[in-house]
Amino acid sequence: MLNPHLKLNPKIFSTDCEQAPIRKGFGQGLLLAGETDKNVVALCADLTESTQMNFFAEKFPKRFIEMGVAEQNLVTVSSGMAAMGKIPFCSSYAMFSPGRNWEQIRTTIAYNDKPVKIVGSHAGISVGADGGTHQALEDIALMRVLPNMDVISPCDAIEAKKATLALAKTKKPAYLRLAREKTPIITTEETSFEIGKAQIYWIPDVGLAQVGIIVTGSLTYRAILAAKELEAEGIKTKVMNLSAIVPIDMEAITALAKESKAIVTVEEHQIAGGMGSAVAEVLAKSYPVPMEFIGIQNRFGQSGTPDELIEHYGMGKNSIKEAVKKVLKRKL
């Protein structure tokens, strides 16, 4: 059942469950952050509406900076503004930022330790029809290896809004990963959020979990659906939303492994270097258990609808269920 303590969306399993793009929550959060703190500025590389910065741009035209299609300049100018006390949010598609400008981010933001918030929209395979060039499947790996850099991947629009507001208050560099397509709203305004705090969204009706499912980003909904069906089939799971890949919640991950003795990770990202790898790095040291990884298996994407692509690349509900059953057999 849904964790009753987190005040999650009670309509999550009904057909009229509200949907919204995760990036939309960022747009709303940025506007609120701009209202609270005049040092918040927004920079965009010719994708203002796509990345949902248009609300901020309309309300605060003097604090919105159009950079043109120039992602290297986007992040280096942001670094300079941060040096003068600004809190810059700079956005593009994840494939271009941090895809194109990684070294600039490394040197002028991470190494320089400047509180620039890099917002990568249209991340993951669910970008859909635009095809492989536009599907960022490596961005978590690129960013989580950088010292000083927080990496946040919200599960829905409401969490994205809260994450944006929280990042506006930290003095650290951060990467915020957003998806393009509409996804069901899982959380509510009342659901708590704290950077670096993993949360269990699904718990067994009774007893301990036999498998722990750890998910990040837009696939969280599918992971919960899989858990619900598994429960009906008699397999008890917990679903953890790991929205912060850095800083990673080692304590919560280890506790889940100790309880379930088997873990499945789920992400819209290459398996190599992604969230699942980060979890494996934690567990290999703290409490090794059998693991299965749902994600892209060392391939590039292609055109298609988001749903088709998620199924085609083995990240849908049934794939998650199969992975749970597979890891269950590996226990002992």
Next chain:
Amino acid sequence: MLIEEKIKELEKKANDIRQSIIEMLVEAKSGHTAGPLGMADIFTLFYFHILKHNPEDPFWEDRDRLVLSNGHICPVLYATMAHSGYFPIEELKTLRKLGTRLQGHPHREYLPFVENSSGPLGEGLSQAIGMALADKIDQKDKDRFIYCVMSDGELDEGNSWEGIMFAGKNRLRNLIAIVDRNNIQIDGFTEHIMPLEPLADKWRAFNWHVIEVGGHDFRALNEAIEEAQRILEKPTVIIAHTIPGKGVKEFERDYKWHGKAPSKEEGKMALKELRENRPV
């Protein structure tokens, strides 16, 4: 305007800084020689005449900002900062050694007095642009200047031109770039590797005010910077024609000295020449 007496004083100071550069590079056994010697006059002019700064209060909010883009010439930055009182001159000998504040390329975590970490090329100008833009938004662009010292070789980088285009668009009056036009880069002469000329026309086409000046003439350099400060409607670039390796005949104009340090013997020879030519 610079009076004769001040020029003499700056010439002596630049000579001392060049000696420090040689000493620290010999001790470090690696590093860049040509660029730092070539830029010693410009750094001396900035830290001993132009910059609004206070070595006793390095984080003074109202200071001018000097962003070094081509971090590999940091021996001249470190030597000039030491001679102006930011840290002991003796510390220069720790350059490139384990635990030093004077990293091979500047790192703010180790030496917070520098405005930016640098090394990878073509990034400093955009950081200076971000600083100038922040001041423009806060209406502080009449209070202080943001200077960016950069190399000619790093104009090969696309990031440089993204920044140049953007600064022209935003008419950043408080931004002044100084290009070390020494015509060399690691693999050879800039015009052989990747021709930059007509360089002044390129900057003009991107809506910058352009001044060309000799990079070892204190009076002309000072006038160029004063002119740049008076330009209200656009950013200014000062293309400073310098001699790489300036001050040591053996090193001058030879691109082989871009990226190597003098040996002990070469260092002795260079120091002797510099001492003999120190103005009295």
